[in-house]
Amino acid sequence: MEALSDHLKVMVKVFRRECHRVLDSERTTIHGADGMLMMLQLAIAEVSKKHGGEFKVPLSDVLMAWKHLLLDKLHLPPPDFARLENYDLIREAYESFLKRSNTVDLLDIFSMYKQLRLVDLDPDEPVSAIQMFDFLSGNTEVQERPDSSVPSTPSSQSRRCSAQVKAAVRRVFCSYLSLLVNSKDDMSLALTLDVPSRALGRQAFTDLKHAAQDKNMSLFLAVTSFVRAIQLGGRGYAPAESDPLRKHVKGLSEFVTFLDNLEEILGEVPDPSVCGARLVTAIRSALVKGRSSGDAVHAAAEETTAELKERIFHLHQIQKQNTNSSGTGISPARPKAYAVNHATAYGGRDTVKVLLALLDEEAVTAPCQNKAELLSEDQPVLSGAEGTCFLTLFRSPEVASGCSPEPLKTRVQSRLDLLKPKAKDKVIRSQFACTYNDEEPPLNRVLEFPSTSQVPTCVHPAPKTVPPVDEESPSDGEETTSDKPAPAAENKKQSGARRGAALAPRSGNAQNRSRGSTGKTGAPMQNKGNKRKQVDSEQHGGSENEPPLKKQPASVPVKAPGKNVGKTLSKKKLIAGQGTLTSFFRV
Incomplete structure (x- = not known):
């Protein structure tokens, strides 16, 4: 009723006038019923979190604790239902928040009014404990808020x-x-x-x-x-x-x-x-x-x-x-x-x-x-x-909103997925793939091109050198004459001598190299067409340029007249790796 609201204002005015007797600061503010309920909700949430739960509280627990708090501070008989499990801790947290904020609630005003009122000026108590309980609980019809222009009837x-x-x-x-x-x-x-x-x-x-x-x-x-x-x-x-x-x-x-x-x-x-x-x-x-x-x-x-x-x-x-x-x-x-x-x-x-x-x-x-x-x-x-919402502001954002293990499992799985290396898409590499800057070399490159510290697993044997053939060897000459005619053998010896002179090391005798290349008569070098024919003939009939694994027994040519025969035969001795190099450059 309107009279109750006026009585509450009188009680607050007396407190404001004499509060310097019980408080250290005259700037202490007062929390109404709504503020008290919001602080109680916060206190319950803090106690619930401290004892292993979440920073959350059901509405039923808040209303239960609210009724117990009102009856305790007004010194009225407790209700029939039991208290919450941690009610003492909840009330301690509630009172601590009030003290820390330099505030008081209406229940504190009611309890301090008896000490602060002057008998001459305020002879009677304007509000009783029962009326205060009904007011804070919302059981009494009081004057509406100044801002409540909306009627209390059901609306849209x-x-x-x-x-x-x-x-x-x-x-x-x-x-x-x-x-x-x-x-x-x-x-x-x-x-x-x-x-x-x-x-x-x-x-x-x-x-x-x-x-x-x-x-x-x-x-x-x-x-x-x-x-x-x-x-x-x-x-x-x-x-x-x-x-x-x-x-x-x-x-x-x-x-x-x-x-x-x-x-x-x-x-x-x-x-x-x-x-x-x-x-x-x-x-x-x-x-x-x-x-x-x-x-x-x-x-x-x-x-x-x-x-x-x-x-x-x-x-x-x-x-x-x-x-x-x-x-x-x-x-x-x-x-x-x-x-x-x-x-x-x-x-x-x-x-x-x-x-x-x-x-x-x-x-x-x-x-x-x-x-x-x-x-x-x-x-x-x-x-x-x-x-x-006051409770939402004080809740830390890191705290999970639910107690089910599914959200945690989902978060862990998503974290593991982020830590896994991402698979790279396979792309067709062009002929300029050697210019790519890869983070990791492909596996085939590692296997095909080992480092210098690795020992090679397969090494080709070095080509065997053919010893020089003596000019007076009747047995070899007989085998040669029986297999092939003498003119063809003589041509092969001359072509082998020219190629041996071309591939001979430069540290050798310059005069012999020049004589082997031009001959006594000063004949010019063969052109590219003749070299192509010469390579084809050597692939079928030559023996010094064959691969080392398929090397046939060398046939000894027949002794031919001439002054340059001995020098040509001495040039048939191959250097190390010459046969492999020659087979590599074959067309």
């Missing part, structure tokens, strides 16, 4: 999606304003890091989360310290090249620059109404950049901007009336320890008060009736890459 799918987008956009607006008040709020940073899109997806957020955990600092301080070290530190203080955040320098710098612009507006504009309007307008400009007027995010941003501007102006007028009621028209001086910004700067002090009042009102609004819609990972896409 497009209208429900529009309401969900509007709620997500309003959450982003309040997260940016919360960072200006409380920079340690990790939830606000997670919801605004990549909204609008800055190419800072889950991998960038995971690297940032690990860096903050290693240095034991908040996410915002980890971002700003990294960017400042690059911008102002120089080489000596710049992060190492191996730093994982080096891959996201551009996006992180854009995020820090945008927050610097908001801080500049907050410190330079003294009027809270004007300053708040400029802050909201700057956030709207960033969200609608690059979007058409018909886009759902564009329409939600325009509507949220108008509502927040009006609400900031109204809160500023209320604070001015409270200040004027003191009589002097000037806010009384307060000790430095109780200053909103701890006396570090005066600029923006009044605006921070207005922003705190706005965030406190957002915390006491009615919780989301559809818990599945709030906690589902299928959130509206505001950054152009991924949804704005």
